[in-house]
Amino acid sequence: MDNRLKNAIEALIFISLEPLTMEKIKNVLDEFPPEEIEKAIEELLQSYSSNERGIQIIKSGGGYLFSTKPEYDSWIRCLLLIERKYKLSPAALETLSAIAYHQPITLAEISALRGVDSSHTLKTLLQKKLIKIVGRKKSPGKPLIYRTADKFLTYFGLNSLEELPTQEEIAKILEEEKNIEE
Amino acid sequence: MESTESYQVKLEFFQGPLDLLLFLIRKRKIDIHDIPIAIITQEYLEYLEQKEKINLNREAEFLFMAALLIYIKSQMLLPREKIPQEEEDPRQSLVHRLLDYQKIKGVRAILRKKEDKEQLKWKRTSLSPLLNKEDLELEEVSLFDLAEAFFALMREREDFKIIKRKEYSVEEKMKEILSLLRENSFLDFLDYFAQQESLEESLVSFFSLLVLIKAKTVIAIQEQLFQSIKVRLRKDSYSGQS
Numbered sequence: 001m002d003n004r005l006k007n008a009i010e011a012l013i014f015i016s017l018e019p020l021t022m023e024k025i026k027n028v029l030d031e032f033p034p035e036e037i038e039k040a041i042e043e044l045l046q047s048y049s050s051n052e053r054g055i056q057i058i059k060s061g062g063g064y065l066f067s068t069k070p071e072y073d074s075w076i077r078c079l080l081l082i083e084r085k086y087k088l089s090p091a092a093l094e095t096l097s098a099i100a101y102h103q104p105i106t107l108a109e110i111s112a113l114r115g116v117d118s119s120h121t122l123k124t125l126l127q128k129k130l131i132k133i134v135g136r137k138k139s140p141g142k143p144l145i146y147r148t149a150d151k152f153l154t155y156f157g158l159n160s161l162e163e164l165p166t167q168e169e170i171a172k173i174l175e176e177e178k179n180i181e182e
Numbered sequence: 183m184e185s186t187e188s189y190q191v192k193l194e195f196f197q198g199p200l201d202l203l204l205f206l207i208r209k210r211k212i213d214i215h216d217i218p219i220a221i222i223t224q225e226y227l228e229y230l231e232q233k234e235k236i237n238l239n240r241e242a243e244f245l246f247m248a249a250l251l252i253y254i255k256s257q258m259l260l261p262r263e264k265i266p267q268e269e270e271d272p273r274q275s276l277v278h279r280l281l282d283y284q285k286i287k288g289v290r291a292i293l294r295k296k297e298d299k300e301q302l303k304w305k306r307t308s309l310s311p312l313l314n315k316e317d318l319e320l321e322e323v324s325l326f327d328l329a330e331a332f333f334a335l336m337r338e339r340e341d342f343k344i345i346k347r348k349e350y351s352v353e354e355k356m357k358e359i360l361s362l363l364r365e366n367s368f369l370d371f372l373d374y375f376a377q378q379e380s381l382e383e384s385l386v387s388f389f390s391l392l393v394l395i396k397a398k399t400v401i402a403i404q405e406q407l408f409q410s411i412k413v414r415l416r417k418d419s420y421s422g423q424s
Contacts, residue, residue, distance in 0.1 A: 017306070058303065070302035085301045086364040090197055090290065093297075097289035113282055116198035116243050124358070127377065128365050156293055157300040170288035177291065178208065 005032055006040045010057075019063025019154060061154035095121045096130060099148055100164055104134055106143040122146070130155060193229060199247030200283040202229060207280070214280055217273055219258060223251040250276065323402040323411055325392070328371075331411055332388050335375050339384075350383050355390035363400065363415045371402065371411035 008029060013020050025041070026034050041064070048056045058067050068076060077083065088096070098113045099105055111118045125131045132149040136142040153160065165173075196202040206225050207214055230244055257272035362369055378384040391413065394400045404411050 056303075065305060067303035067305045070299070073302040073304070076304050086361055087294075087297060087301075093290040093293050094197060094286055097286045097293060101285070101289065113279075113286060114198055115200035115247065115279070115283065123377070124361075127362055127374075154305075155300065156296040157303070158296070165289055165292045169292060170285055173291050174284060174288045177288075 005029065005036060006044050009037070009040055010044055013057055013064045014066060016063075016065065018150075019059075019061040019065045021063040024063075058157070059159050060157050061150055062160055065154075089121075091116075091118070091121045092125060095125060096148070096152065099131055099146055100152070100161065103147045104137075104145040105147075106137055106145055108143060110146075193232065193244070199244045200280060201287070202226065202244070203247070204280060204284060204287070214284075215277055217277070219251065219255045219273060223248075223255050226251055323404050325395075327404070328392075328395075328402055328411065331371060332375065332384075335372060336381065336384060339376075348380075348383070350386040352386060352390045352393065355387050356394055359387070359390060359394060359413075360399070360415070363413065367414065369413040371413060373410075374413075 009025055012025060012028060022038070022041070026037055029037055045057050045059075045064075053069070054072050055066055055068050057064050060067075077085075094114055095110055095118050098110045098118075102109065102113065107119055107122055110122065122131070126133070128151075129149055130152045131146050133144050134147045135145055137145050148161070152158075158164065193202070196205065203222070203226065206222055206229075207217065210221070210225075212218065212222070227248060230248060254272045254276060359369065362374075375384055375387065378387055391400070391402075395402060398416060400413050401416050402411055402413050
């Protein structure tokens with residue numbers, strides 16, 4: 001098969017700062033038949049998953065992007081002088097869970113779900129661009145309504161909202177936690 | 183009660199009243215759909231009593247739940263006039279809330295695992311550009327520019343709300359700014375101050391920013407004339423700041 005196609009796709013993903021969608025790849029490489037493009041991407045992903053490379057192409061946030069392989073994390077942090085990465089607080093994770101499963105949602109609804117005032121956490125998440133304001137609810141006070149942003153998906157390595165944990169996965173982890181407590 | 187004494191978890195450990203209730207229910211291995219309200223209410227109140235210092239903001243939510251528990255308990259003691267089947271169990275809405283919250287807690291644990299896993303994969307987008315020495319000398323914005331930009335912005339803002347009196351501390355704001363900078367490679371000066379809720383908050387934020395600049399932890403730069411001012415972490419301040 002023509003290596004040019006595969007190489008071109010590689011170059012496009014390399015230069016993209018955001019996850020590059022299949023649609024965009026097809027638009028740019030419109031002289032190639034779509035099926036061939038899909039096949040070439042598959043091959044590209046395969047070749048990167050081999051042991052010969054320190055980087056890989058992952059499918060995240062609805063598109064393709066380059067990332068380093070997890071096993072080289074400590075050396076990368078050494079190079080960048082970052083001792084450890086900043087992690088979201090439990091409150092932030094809870095708020096994100098509430099939004100992810102109940103979106104579009106207002107601040108009052110989030111606070112009710114969590115049983116605690118979530119305005120501060122919400123603000124932090126907005127600043128981190130993990131959530132976004134999508135409008136106002138047509139109810140008294142016209143409260144703002146929130147949704148998860150694209151960065152939410154890539155932050156957690158999800159390709160789409162459909163990849164959020166299922167009921168079974170949630171039940172499983174709750175069961176595990178129970179066992180740890182006992 | 184013995185059990186509470188032998189297994190004490192601090193109130194601060196819980197995210198909120200629902201978290202504490204779930205913990206008490208699990209500890210006693212109670213069926214969430216059939217909560218013995220009297221026992222749980224008592225244990226819940228005992229937990230609140232352990233508190234020495236009171237943080238009113240947080241405490242209010244715990245107290246509100248205590249009131250709700252006592253209310254449900256009283257409802258269950260009331261003589262029932264209607265036929266039991268038609269009557270709603272007073273615990274029902276609380277059970278729904280607990281189940282919803284339990285789910286959120288489960289998702290929270292899964293998201294944490296995903297976060298851990300994902301953070302090992304470095305992407306080019308997550309990096310702030312490595313700054314060279316020359317860059318730093320060229321671009322630093324003077325404090326006068328910064329102050330001017332700040333006061334110009336404050337004059338424009340008319341939408342400050344005064345909802346409730348909130349205390350802002352320089353220390354907290356500094357932490358907030360640093361965590362934002364670690365998350366995003368830079369902070370847009372105008373954007374950041376446009377998000378502040380009150381004049382008081384803006385002033386505390388601005389002061390915190392000045393402290394960070396003075397401590398040479400962050401740097402304020404303007405890449406080109408008339409472009410917005412950006413705040414960045416200094417490259418040499420990455421280590422030891424996490």
